[in-house]
Amino acid sequence: GENVEQHPSTLSVQEGDSAVIKCTYSDSASNYFPWYKQELGKGPQLIIDIRSNVGEKKDQRIAVTLNKTAKHFSLHITETQPEDSAVYFCAARLTGTASKLTFGTGTRLQVTL
Amino acid sequence: GAVVSQHPSWVICKSGTSVKIECRSLDFQATTMFWYRQFPKQSLMLMATSNEGSKATYEQGVEKDKFLINHASLTLSTLTVTSAHPEDSSFYICSARLPSSSYNEQFFGPGTRLTVL
Numbered sequence: 001g002e003n004v005e006q007h008p009s010t011l012s013v014q015e016g017d018s019a020v021i022k023c024t025y026s027d028s029a030s031n032y033f034p035w036y037k038q039e040l041g042k043g044p045q046l047i048i049d050i051r052s053n054v055g056e057k058k059d060q061r062i063a064v065t066l067n068k069t070a071k072h073f074s075l076h077i078t079e080t081q082p083e084d085s086a087v088y089f090c091a092a093r094l095t096g097t098a099s100k101l102t103f104g105t106g107t108r109l110q111v112t113l
Numbered sequence: 114g115a116v117v118s119q120h121p122s123w124v125i126c127k128s129g130t131s132v133k134i135e136c137r138s139l140d141f142q143a144t145t146m147f148w149y150r151q152f153p154k155q156s157l158m159l160m161a162t163s164n165e166g167s168k169a170t171y172e173q174g175v176e177k178d179k180f181l182i183n184h185a186s187l188t189l190s191t192l193t194v195t196s197a198h199p200e201d202s203s204f205y206i207c208s209a210r211l212p213s214s215s216y217n218e219q220f221f222g223p224g225t226r227l228t229v230l
Contacts, residue, residue, distance in 0.1 A: 034218065043119075043206050043221040044157070089156060093217070100147075101219060103156045 002027045006104030023090035024072040032093040080111045119222035136207030142187035143209035151204040163190040197229040
């Protein structure tokens with residue numbers, strides 16, 4: 001099955017700085033890579049995703065890059081704000097697995113003033 | 114769009130009792146829903162895949178007789194934790210697959226915190 005590793009486990013940045021979270025996956029057959037933001041006591045919210053036929057996607061301050069050869073993908077948050085503080089999870093989906101997602105271990109992002 | 118709700122948001126029960134958690138897709142029909150469990154400061158672990166009108170598919174190590182799943186309609190799946198014990202205390206989260214999406218995006222509910230005394 002698929003295995004997803006995520007780094008770092010915790011990340012502290014100052015407001016206005018950029019934050020980068022990296023994930024690697026094991027199965028080259030994975031074709032969909034979503035990122036979720038989870039605030040304390042709440043369910044995960046999809047913030048951005050990328051398909052295997054795309055190398056980069058951007059949505060305002062958030063961007064995701066995918067390197068299929070190296071089997072890794074990254075989340076980039078620019079101009080961080082205190083409300084970006086949360087736990088972020090990456091995930092990967094294998095083609096033909098009935099939409100099952102394999103999640104990374106999570107990154108706790110703290111944006112300080 | 115793509116809103117998923119869960120009820121209750123939290124529940125406390127005595128050991129040995131059963132608890133039912135509901136997951137609803139509010140603005141779309143979901144033939145497939147998923148149930149996850151999340152322990153404190155850990156990632157989401159898939160428990161089972163719930164398919165409307167058929168039996169759920171459980172992940173390895175998840176007891177199907179303990180975690181009963183029913184997906185009787187296109188907008189509702191329920192998870193019943195039977196004979197709950199303190200070790201079942203966790204954050205249970207459902208998600209629903211958006212059928213119109215070519216890449217089967219999942220949208221998550223807000224979660225249900227279960228505490229078994």
